[in-house]
Amino acid sequence: MTLHLPPGARGRSQLSIPRAALDRRRFLGLAGLGVTAAALSACGGGPDTSGGGGKASSGVKQVDFSGVKPAKEITFWSTHPGNSGQVTAEIIKAFQAESGITVKLVQAGADYEELAQKFQTAQTSGDLPDVVNLSDVWWFRYMINGQIIPLDSAFEAAEVETDKYVESLLGDYNYNDATWAAPWARSTPLFYYNIDAFKKAGIDPEKALTSWDEFAAAAPDLVAKGGTKSAFQMPALAGYGGWVFQNLLWGYGGGWSKEESFDITCDSAESVAAIQFAQDAVYKDKWAGVAGTDQIQDFAAGVAAATMGSTGDLITTLTSAKFEVGVAPLLGGPEAAGGEDAPVCPTGGSGVAIPAEIPAERQLAAAQFIKFLTSPENTLKFAEATGYMPVRTDADPAALVKKTPQAKVAIDQLPATRPQDYARVFLPNGDIEMANALSDILTKKADPADSLGTLKTTLEDIYTSKVEPKL
Structure with a gap:
């Protein structure tokens, strides 16, 4: 692995890692250099999960399930x-x-951060679950601390x-040739729009929803004629604004990092232009x-004719809106048009993992449950109930798309996604600082230029004080 300082670092030590040396899924190789979970805490500024104190090693010890019989009772912690x-309970009933x-x-917990705090507390109390729901930017902290098991031998034993x-x-969820979680409630952001409002305004979605410039051109008519207070509702900044705003940043050729x-x-200049566009709107x-x-x-x-939100909001939105949702x-x-050649959409969502400090018989039963939970039939059942994407290639989405045609957009968009910016998912409290700047x-x-300049200093300070010393 090659580590070097990029040109123009202005005296500040910054880490630049060539893609050939380290892609997103190999980022955790830094753990072998001593990066702890506290140094790598990411989304939402949640709890420090460094209590386990472990480090990732160059070799992964798999659990030996030879002769192990699955437990008769397990617990699943979810948000x-x-x-x-309700749909999870139905799947559980069928599994039982x-x-x-x-x-x-x-x-x-009400969200991934609350669940993480509870899971961390359980490391001391010993009252651990057997399956834990965790965000795609939380699993590596548990892995580094030795708090979850590599799933490969468990999956082999459960015939997954x-x-x-x-x-x-x-x-x-792959690191060091081992799998540490299974995909479950996985998502991307979607662009939601009020079809009725577009019709009232005489706006063709096929044209207006191709780029932000086209949407901005149509926005005045949406406000004047569409019957909503605004053309677009910016995402709630206190939540995961840093996640969704990557779309606009990438589209302008910028990014958090x-x-x-x-x-x-x-x-x-590109990032400032993107956020200036949002402020002007x-x-x-x-x-x-x-x-x-x-x-x-x-x-x-x-309230608005359009917004951006998770695919996991799809079914709730379709059932609660009093208008036709597109x-x-x-x-x-202007710099990235979307699609596989110039992606502007990040992935997101959550998976499921198995804690390390529980008996092997519970781990095996947990693996059998994960197999059932993410089976072709149940990933479709879950997607149909929530809007999350089917996580298996052998799950035929035809019936899902027939019932909910809007789901096809999320499925088709998946190949055109882009890994999230390191500054958001790997810097402690990075997402909170982004939300503060956006607010x-x-x-x-x-x-925008002043706030984003201050944000850069803050993020660089987080890197130099909490990440770089541990490299």
């Missing part, structure tokens, strides 16, 4: 992503009938056909609003 409690293994479903998972989704590196680029051109709590709820209530791929920008710009009218 019920996408209001999935087929296997004879009882599964206790526990909502262990791992080659049937969508390769990119399963690959998100340079692709596949810690070279912070949030203050580049709110204050200067007055066609956009900013969600206080949840942009999807605002959209479904008819969905489209994320919009392109100043979009709700307090702060100067």
Whole structure:
């Protein structure tokens, strides 16, 4: 692996890692150089999960399940992503009938951060679950600390056909030639729009939803004639604004950081132009609003003609909106038009893992449950109930798409996704700092260049104080 300082670092030590040396899925190789979970805590500024104190090694010891019989009772901790409690309970009921293994479903937090705190506390108390739901930017902290097991031997013992998972989704959980979680509630952002409002305004979605420039051109008519308060509702910044805004940044040729590196680029001319566009939409051109709590709820209530949100919001939006809902791929920008050649859409969502400090018989039963939970039939059942994407290639989405045609957009968009910026997912509290900067710009009218310059300094300080010393 080659580590070097990029040109123009202005005296500040920045890490740049060539793609050939380290892609997103090999980032965890840094753990072998001493990066702890605390140094790598990522999305949402959640709890420090460094209590286990372990490091990733060059070799992974798999659990030996020879002669092990599965336990008769296990516990599954979930956040019920996408209001999935009911469909998960139905899947559990079917699993219990087929296997004879009882599964206790526990909502262990309102979001991934609350669940992470509970899971960390359980490392000391010993009251651990057998299957844990975890965000795609949380699993590596548990892995580094030795708090979850590599699933390969468990999957072999449970006869899980791992080659049937969508390769990119399963690959998100691969490190050191081992698999540490299974994809479950996986998503991308979608562009949601009010078909009725577009019709009233005489706007053709096929044209207006090809790029942000085209949408901005149509926005005044959407406001004047569409019957909604604004043309677009900006995502709630206190949530995962840093996740969704990568679309706009990438479309303008910018980003929170340079692709596949810690070279912070949030203050580049391209990034400033992207966020200036968003601010102008709110204050200067007055066609956009900013969600206080949840942009999807605002959209479904008819506040705006369009917004961006997770595919996991699809079914809730379709059932709660009083108008015809359309969905489209994320919009392109002046430098990246979207699609596989110039992707502007990040992946997201969550998977499931098995804790390390539980008996092998519970781990084996957990693997059998994960196999059932993510089977072709059940990934489709889950997708149909929530809007999350089917995670297996042998799951025929024809019936799903027939029932919910909008789901096809998310499925078709998957090959055109892009790995998230390191600054968001690998810097402790990086996402919070991004949300703070966006909040100043979009709700307090702060100067984008100044705020993003301050954000760069903050992110670089996080890197130099909490990450670089551990390399």
